[in-house]
Amino acid sequence: MAVGNHPAGHFSGAPATKRVRGLLAGRRRIAMPALVAALLLFGTAMLPAHASVTRSQIPAASLKLTLKGTVLSGTNQPVAGAIVEAAGKSAWTNAAGRYALVVPLKLTTTGMAWGPGFSVQSFTFTLSFLPKVSTTITVSPFHLDSLFSDPRYGAVLKGLSPVMDGSPATVKVHGRSGIPLDGRLYLEWPNGSVHTSPLHLKGHKFSGDVSFGGRGMYIVEIVAAIGQAEFTVPVFDGVKPFIPLGPNYGKDPADRSQASLDKYAFKLINGIRAGFGLPKLKRSKKLAQAAYQHTADMAAHGYYYTHPHIGSDGSTPDKRMVKAGVKCATGSWGENIGDGTSIANVMDRFYLSPVHLAVFLGKYALAGVGIAVWDGEYLMTVDLCTPGKK
Numbered sequence: 001m002a003v004g005n006h007p008a009g010h011f012s013g014a015p016a017t018k019r020v021r022g023l024l025a026g027r028r029r030i031a032m033p034a035l036v037a038a039l040l041l042f043g044t045a046m047l048p049a050h051a052s053v054t055r056s057q058i059p060a061a062s063l064k065l066t067l068k069g070t071v072l073s074g075t076n077q078p079v080a081g082a083i084v085e086a087a088g089k090s091a092w093t094n095a096a097g098r099y100a101l102v103v104p105l106k107l108t109t110t111g112m113a114w115g116p117g118f119s120v121q122s123f124t125f126t127l128s129f130l131p132k133v134s135t136t137i138t139v140s141p142f143h144l145d146s147l148f149s150d151p152r153y154g155a156v157l158k159g160l161s162p163v164m165d166g167s168p169a170t171v172k173v174h175g176r177s178g179i180p181l182d183g184r185l186y187l188e189w190p191n192g193s194v195h196t197s198p199l200h201l202k203g204h205k206f207s208g209d210v211s212f213g214g215r216g217m218y219i220v221e222i223v224a225a226i227g228q229a230e231f232t233v234p235v236f237d238g239v240k241p242f243i244p245l246g247p248n249y250g251k252d253p254a255d256r257s258q259a260s261l262d263k264y265a266f267k268l269i270n271g272i273r274a275g276f277g278l279p280k281l282k283r284s285k286k287l288a289q290a291a292y293q294h295t296a297d298m299a300a301h302g303y304y305y306t307h308p309h310i311g312s313d314g315s316t317p318d319k320r321m322v323k324a325g326v327k328c329a330t331g332s333w334g335e336n337i338g339d340g341t342s343i344a345n346v347m348d349r350f351y352l353s354p355v356h357l358a359v360f361l362g363k364y365a366l367a368g369v370g371i372a373v374w375d376g377e378y379l380m381t382v383d384l385c386t387p388g389k390k
């Protein structure tokens with residue numbers, strides 16, 4: 001995220017990196033999107049010798065697959081109250097982190113595991129053959145990463161609970177980070193509006209206040225100075241936790257040409273704006289050129305994780321736009337950068353990050369998208385602008 005102006009207080013309205021597992025949102029509980037996590041876990045579950053097979057006389061279409069296992073934290077502690085979900089069915093873990101999920105029996109079962117304060121982990125289990133009886137399989141444990149720590153940067157967030165009782169409250173958060181942080185704390189409310197408050201910085205330590213206005217799903221975010229989301233934590237205030245998902249964008253277009261992918265991404269951005277009653281952005285070929293050249297530069301020089309908004313030549317977003325022939329009104333430009341396994345995945349990460357969502361919902365008129373393949377994934381730059389008077 002980078003913007004040309006920094007309004008203090010309220011936006012009317014990360015990407016997290018691919019190594020941060022899972023950003024979440026809760027306003028639209030729609031079918032599982034392409035996201036669902038920053039990392040996907042693919043596994044093949046062969047029918048093991050110790051699997052319990054229960055014979056049944058019911059029709060084949062009604063046969064069931066029971067998945068049993070545990071959900072653990074990254075430190076191998078059981079995660080109570082976690083959800084394992086697949087095929088429209090859900091199971092909650094008990095105090096020991098154990099669950100039993102019953103789904104229709106199919107060769108392939110795709111789903112996700114998640115717990116309050118933890119990452120989302122997607123999974124796919126494939127049977128070597130389709131049994132003719134209802135089947136129970138004990139699967140390997142899920143290990144969920146905490147959203148309150150980022151070992152890459154020696155970062156820890158304290159004082160915030162992922163589940164609250166619904167009473168209006170101001171919570172004091174604090175922690176440390178091994179990299180410089182943005183001096184603002186971002187809070188997305190249940191209605192989608194994004195609020196900011198000061199984040200006080202002292203060396204590697206930080207502190208700030210987060211004010212909750214009552215029941216609903218909130219997202220608290222602290223951002224690194226380079227634009228990456230350092231912490232993005234969903235908070236369930238007075239509502240039962242659930243796996244929060246963004247819009248269901250559907251599959252990427254079969255045509256993977258640059259023009260087709262850019263057009264699709266642009267359509268999704270305008271779809272997000274329409275959901276908040278905002279006018280559509282106009283596509284600018286010049287902004288698209290600036291965005292693509294920057295994406296290609298990041299892919300070539302590999303600085304996405306260190307200084308994504310600063311080009312290899314030291315250029316900033318506004319300077320790149322001017323070079324492409326677009327002069328924005330003073331302070332009226334913005335840039336979002338993210339990566340993902342698909343275009344929809346990248347858009348999910350933008351949508352589920354308060355600071356990046358606020359950029360998409362800004363008062364801009366033009367936008368351009370630039371996409372490149374990098375490290376086996378899609379890397380995307382979106383440049384936005386309101387032109388100045390000529």
